[in-house]
């Protein structure tokens with residue numbers, strides 16, 4: 001029986017007229033035909049089928065250029081500037097083994113204050129209407145943007161922090177958009193996940209082992225007891241690759257980087273009344289600087305970025 005996934009791949013390869021009709025706009029980059037990481041799902045196909053794909057597999061990969069969101073070039077320039085401000089990886093080296101429960105021990109983060117002030121085009125991209133439409137369509141409720149993070153992973157070979165397999169828990173659904181800022185191959189520590197369809201829904205509901213793994217952070221050898229490695233999906237791709245994922249619906253982690261580096265922007269969204277408000281607020285530690293952006297935001301963007309946190313735009317305070 002033809003699956004949605006095979007139809008989608010056929011559509012992207014331009015092999016099946018029926019599939020092409022079902023996923024219009026899907027495109028295969030001919031010059032890189034043998035490289036699966038060059039598959040690009042274009043905007044019309046994303047808009048029409050991403051929700052169905054996410055519900056079935058938990059994640060979908062595309063490219064920022066294919067999405068065609070407003071402000072993409074400004075976001076990209078701001079992100080490249082922000083990368084220059086990242087702390088040196090030397091600050092992570094030479095410290096020996098790191099605690100597994102330190103979720104950020106394996107990477108350096110850009111200063112959230114700089115994202116809210118000097119490089120706010122990154123945040124604005126995360127609030128463009130087309131993206132908010134997508135998120136709202138998936139969450140079935142107006143979204144909250146809980147923040148943006150820029151991370152650089154160290155190739156230190158240690159499986160700690162969010163390199164351990166886990167499922168996010170900030171809300172019933174957490175929609176994330178990961179944007180790679182450099183080429184990310186198998187050895188750069190790509191985002192890796194277990195597609196939802198690897199589990200039979202009935203077995204998943206009644207499996208003690210499945211629920212045990214669902215609650216804890218696990219190493220590769222542990223999750224392999226639940227799902228063989230051959231079924232894990234590594235989201236590799238060139239700079240600009242974007243992964244749209246519901247991180248509450250799939251086991252996922254950042255694979256252990258072996259060489260080079262992985263630079264990634266992570267945009268995160270929940271409902272405006274999330275299950276764990278405090279955890280959501282921790283995602284962006286300099287929320288105190290966000291009201292200054294209020295004057296440049298639409299009412300919808302203010303709801304999404306500020307109001308659910310109990311913040312008001314500075315313009316509103318002054319009036």
Ligand SMILES: [Fe+2]
Pocket residue numbers: 162166167168247252
């Ligand atoms: Fe996560």
